[in-house]
Amino acid sequence: MPVNVITLHQENLVEKYTLDLIAKQSSGALWYQNGGTVIVASVAVDEKPVEEDFLPLTVQYIEKSYAVGKFPGGFIKREGKPGEFETLTSRLIDRTLRPIFPKGYTYPTQITIMVLSYDKKSDLQVCALNAAANALYISSLPFFQAVCAVRIGKIGNRFVLNPSPEEMAQSNLDLYVSGSNDDLLMIEMRSLAHSPNTEPTNAEPSAFDISENDLLEALSIAKKSIAKGCLQYQQAFDTHKLPPLDMAFNIPAENPDITAYIKEHFSEKISTAIAQMAKSERNLGLKKIATEVFTSYGEAQGWDLKAILRAIEAQKVKIVREQILSSGIRSDGRGYTDIRPIDIQTNILPFAHGSVLFTRGQTQALVVSTIGSENDAQFQESLSDKGANKEKFMFHYNFPGFSVGEASPISSPNRRELGHGNLAKRALEASILEKSKTIRLVSEIMESNGSSSMASVCGGSLALCASGIPVRALVAGVAMGLVAEGEKYAVLSDINGLEDHDGDMDFKVAGSRNTITAMQMDTKLKGVSFEILEKCLFQAKNARNHILEIMEKARDEIVLNTDILPSMQAFNIHPNKIVEVIGQGGRVIKDIIERFKVSIDLDRENGGVKISGSNHNGVMEAKHFILNLIDSRADSDKYHIGEIFEGEVKKVLDFGVFVGLPKGGDGLLHISRFEKDKAPFIKEQIHDGDKIKCQILGFNKGKIELDLIKE
The missing domain is CATH 3.30.230.70 (GHMP Kinase, N-terminal domain)
Known part of the structure; x- marks a missing residue:
């Protein structure tokens, strides 16, 4: 063959x-x-x-x-x-x-x-x-x-073209670019916070x-x-190349009479409809104009309603673009660099860990943060992984139809929602300092008229702060647009939906004041020049800094939902001691989890212990209990068998009572130490905070066993 x-x-x-x-x-x-x-x-x-x-x-x-x-x-x-x-x-x-x-x-x-x-x-x-x-x-x-497509990495001060996986592991830049000859068609970029072998700190920016x-x-x-x-x-x-197919391109022929009539008699009404910035209102206005043209004049001329609608749409696009290029005024009256009004409300959901309602013009994102432990991480599996990976930072973006006035049911996320969520995740991931917790951000788009993904980035950065997660810096996002005719062009900051639809480019940039964390460019043109890209980047920086000023003020006014925020403690013990924390048949760790209402993750290889729970005091008590449990030598030095003392009841459980010891730590008064006829009623006889007299019976793998001294 x-x-x-x-x-x-x-x-x-x-x-x-x-x-x-x-x-x-x-x-x-x-x-x-x-x-x-x-x-x-x-x-x-x-x-x-x-x-x-x-x-x-x-x-x-x-x-x-x-x-x-x-x-x-x-x-x-x-x-x-x-x-x-x-x-x-x-x-x-x-x-x-x-x-x-x-x-x-x-x-x-x-x-x-x-x-x-x-x-x-x-x-x-x-x-x-x-x-x-x-x-x-x-x-x-x-x-x-x-x-052609390429990927660029940056290791130190050196740029690497199409880096290997080992080189990407050391890179702080992930830039994917595709283009045709001298023109760039698509860009995806993110900053990588640190080498995977390096734990990030505030001192390592x-x-x-x-x-x-x-x-x-x-x-x-x-x-x-x-x-x-x-x-x-x-x-x-x-x-x-294979022999070309015989294909006719469907470019609807314009009726010059319709175009001329609409331009002469309805340009002002179309301009008024353009000013209706909500997509549903604008579309309704244009349809009313089309119906008016058809019933008042077009039907008698034999004009088709679809042809009238196409002519009105073409006139609308022409008005929008000419107004921008000729007068420097956009459809909503802004100049090229003006940002729409911004309003931010933080922690408006009382029982969410963190929440932010971010509104920019007619775009509104409710971003909610949930903090969890390693057990809450998402398992991801791909060809490049040896096994399933734990994804500890998730960003989920939802775009319900009501956000643009459409009567459509909510279903599983589509490609666009997954793409926007991934862009927001890439924008924020490098800014997160807290790596031990699992974090889920969900952006619910309440209203959309231009760049809801960038509103999600802004709201997401503040939602992290609103749930007590430390970040390197706040991250803001802005969508830039382009209108180009021949050699003449205009770069627009913070584009609305109309400018996205009728413009030539959607250029999203996210970052802090002096750094870029993520970028995405799509174009309807055959390519974008380097000159335009440079202008977009620096104009976006000014827009970003304007937004960050407002975000910083909102961050300073955040009141944390302290009572419901989960707490976590991570520490290491000797790997040989992990078995003592687990206990025979898992009895000890089950006792700790039940007593202190916490979740515990253990790493047998390095002795890592992670304790998380919804109550900070319970987490700290569990930590101290584990440290006391494994420190048997220290307990033997502090206490001796036969020692009698009066201690405070810390917790009453079905299997016994934990009693606070006078020199620190807890001892277990097992249910078997009570009289048989009274043991079933232990919770009715003894309560947290009671004082009881006990005697130290012995030490069992770090656990202090007690006996009850009868009065």
């Missing part, structure tokens, strides 16, 4: 593309290999276009468990619902390739990327995008554009510091690498 094998050398990548090997009935497919990683990418196209005016593109990135010799996790041993990494990678590829499809393309198109073998060294997201882009390039679709200049330098390196990669792809694949 004749096949074509093409080997290309990128930075730290040796990519081998095998053509004409698999999926020959698809519209384009290839077999991709980098090291021991093998990926199949295919493109399938339906012959019949959809009637609606949108691009019906679907991207599915799928990881097969057999790629690393594993069975799928869970009860059913078959791949099912995609994992979070698969969903986010699918979005990454979709957001890169969508802009290169021509206007009017309405044929249902499916791009499938399957990981068949994984060497645990390759960057799956870089490999997957390159494979998908080149499968699209050689496909039978009647358009093509070379696309350097890994948190990714500045605008650092990012621009990294983007410059990425741009050069992408241009070089695209040139290689063009030279390698130009002669291997």
Whole structure:
């Protein structure tokens, strides 16, 4: 079977593309290999276009468990619902390739990327995008554009192109960039707080510091690498494109009479509708105008209502963009750099650990924090992991239909919700100093008119503070927009929904005053120039600092829900002593958990002990009890067998009574020490705080056993 094998050398990548090997009935497919990683990418196209005016593109990135010799996790041993990494990678590829499809393309198109073998060294997201882009390039679709992806890390002061997993473990930057020739199509960036081998402290902020200049330098390196990669792809694949399909692009023809009539008679009403900033109100206003045009004049002229709606939409877009570029005034009356009014309310939910209602203009996010122990961590499993990983920081973003006035049911999170939640998580993760607790942030979008994900970042940073979690610095997020016509362009700070819809770019930046923690860029253009990126970054910094001033004032006024905040103590004992804490059949640890109302996590290997509970005093008492329990030598020095004393009852349980000792620590007065006929009624006879006379019977593995002295 004749096949074509093409080997290309990128930075730290040796990519081998095998053509004409698999999926020959698809519209384009290839077999991709980098090291021991093998990926199949295919493109399938339906012959019949959809009637609606949108691009019906679907991207599915799928990881097969057999790629690393594993069975799928869970009860059913078959791949099912995609994992979070698969969903986010699918979005990454979709957001890169969508802009290169021509206007009017309405044929249902499916791009499938399957990981068949994984060497645990390759960057799956870089490999997957390159494979998908080149499968699209050689496909039978009647358009093509070379696309390349790279990842940039930063170790010390050195930028690393397509770093290995070992290098990424030392990097404080994770920058993923895709582009075509000299243009950048999509950017994902996050700062990494520290090396995994280093425990962060307040005195160690350097890994948190990714500045605008650092990012621009990294983007410059990425741009050069992408241009070089695209040139290689063009030279390698130009002669291997499949014969193009005969496709008609669905670009609705404009009726010049409708356009002229609307412009002359209804421009003012359209401008008034634009000023209705709520999406539902604006759409309703435009539909009313269309109905008025149709009934008053259009029906007699034989105009179609859909054609009128299209003409009104086109006029609306034109008015919005011309107003911005010509007069410097945006649809809501703001200038290019103005931020919408901000209101912040903290800890408005009495029984949540932390809560913040963050409102910016007509965008409102209620972000709620919940603090837990290691037992509350989310288990995640992926191809690159030896086993399930514990995810101790979670950010869940929910976008109910009512937030934009839509009557839609609430269902499981979609790709957009997962993507926005992941962006907010990446923005905040580097700022968290507390690594021992499990933290869950949930952003409930109450109202949305532009960048609810960035409102979630702002609310999330304050929600951490509102639940007593220490952070390196507050983190704010802002969405930047772009309107470009020819050489003329305007960069907009804090875009609203209309500017997002009718503009050319959505550029989200999150960070502290002088650092960037996360960034995401999507564009409707064929690419964005470096000049525009630079202007966006520094304009976003000014916007971010304005928001942070307001957030800092809100942080100073936070009143913690102290009574319900969980407490945790982490300490180490000698690993050999762990068995004493557990006790025979787990009896001792069960007694401690029941007595002090706490959760306890033990690490047999290093002797780690983590105690958590909803009551701070109970946690501290449990800690002291464990320390006293294992310190048998010290107890023997402090007390002697036969010693009689009067102690205070600390806790009455079914199996006995814990009594406070005069020189510190507790002793156990077992139920067997009571008379048989009185033992069943121990809780009726003795109460917490009572004084009783006891005698020390002996020491058993650090536990002091007592006898009751009868009066």
